[in-house]
Amino acid sequence: LVAIKVVTQQVTRSSKLTDRFLSEIKSVATLNHPNIAQLYDAQIMAETPFFVMEYVEGPTLEDYLQAKPLSAVAAAKMICSIAKAIEYCHQKEIIHRDLKPSNILLDREDNPKVADFGLAKSLQNDSDSTKTGEIVGTPGYMAPEQASGVVKSIGPACDVYGMGAVLYR
Numbered sequence: 714l715v716a717i718k719v720v721t722q723q724v725t726r727s728s729k730l731t732d733r734f735l736s737e738i739k740s741v742a743t744l745n746h747p748n749i750a751q752l753y754d755a756q757i758m759a760e761t762p763f764f765v766m767e768y769v770e771g772p773t774l775e776d777y778l779q780a781k782p783l784s785a786v787a788a789a790k791m792i793c794s795i796a797k798a799i800e801y802c803h804q805k806e807i808i809h810r811d812l813k814p815s816n817i818l819l820d821r822e823d824n825p826k827v828a829d830f831g832l833a834k835s836l837q838n839d840s841d842s843t844k845t846g847e848i849v850g851t852p853g854y855m856a857p858e859q860a861s862g863v864v865k866s867i868g869p870a871c872d873v874y875g876m877g878a879v880l881y882r
Contacts, residue, residue, distance in 0.1 A: 715753065716769070720762040720831055738764070740807055740835035748798035750818055750828035769826050775814035777823070778882065791825055792880045798827045799876060803869045806836040810867070812875030813854040814882050834867065854878040 738755035745751065751767040772780075774791075783791060795817060802809060809816075809830060816829040832849045850859055856874035858866035 714768045716766050718764045718766065740837065741830040741833050744802060744805060744807065746798050746801045748794045748824070748826055750826040752830065766828070769818040769820050769828070771819040771821055773815045774817040774819060774825065777819055778814060788880060792876060794825050795827060795879065796876055799872050803872070808834045808836065808867060808869060809872050809875070810834055810859065811850050812872055812879055813851050814879055817879070
């Protein structure tokens with residue numbers, strides 16, 4: 714049982730974007746952590762990119778919070794698990810760039826799994842196509858340096874900011 718996510722952005726509009734998509738997704742596919750939804754494969758079929766990933770049976774953190782707010786202790790435990798997953802990503806030189814409650818899935822025991830690495834950036838793949846000033850992410854959870862469009866400023870601190878915004882939520 715897997716989940717398939719179709720990317721709605723037109724990644725295939727240029728060969729540079731297609732190469733970047735495939736390269737960065739291959740980096741993400743190497744991640745193996747209990748608090749990260751495992752990515753199994755990514756492909757482009759009929760000019761439509763898609764991901765095949767671990768199916769996590771449960772709501773997103775956003776849906777969960779709308780139904781039932783977390784206590785301070787539960788929120789601290791949740792963000793601690795998320796921080797361990799993000800620290801692991803950073804050790805592998807991968808920046809998520811879009812941490813938000815709707816990108817965190819909860820399993821049956823309410824354990825968080827960071828998902829949706831569609832905007833992830835591999836620091837090992839420093840391609841020119843990401844230096845153009847493109848701004849990617851969700852504004853309410855985006856670090857100021859990420860929102861500025863100065864790509865060389867984007868690093869692990871952007872994810873730390875995102876985690877703080879998730880904790881605040």
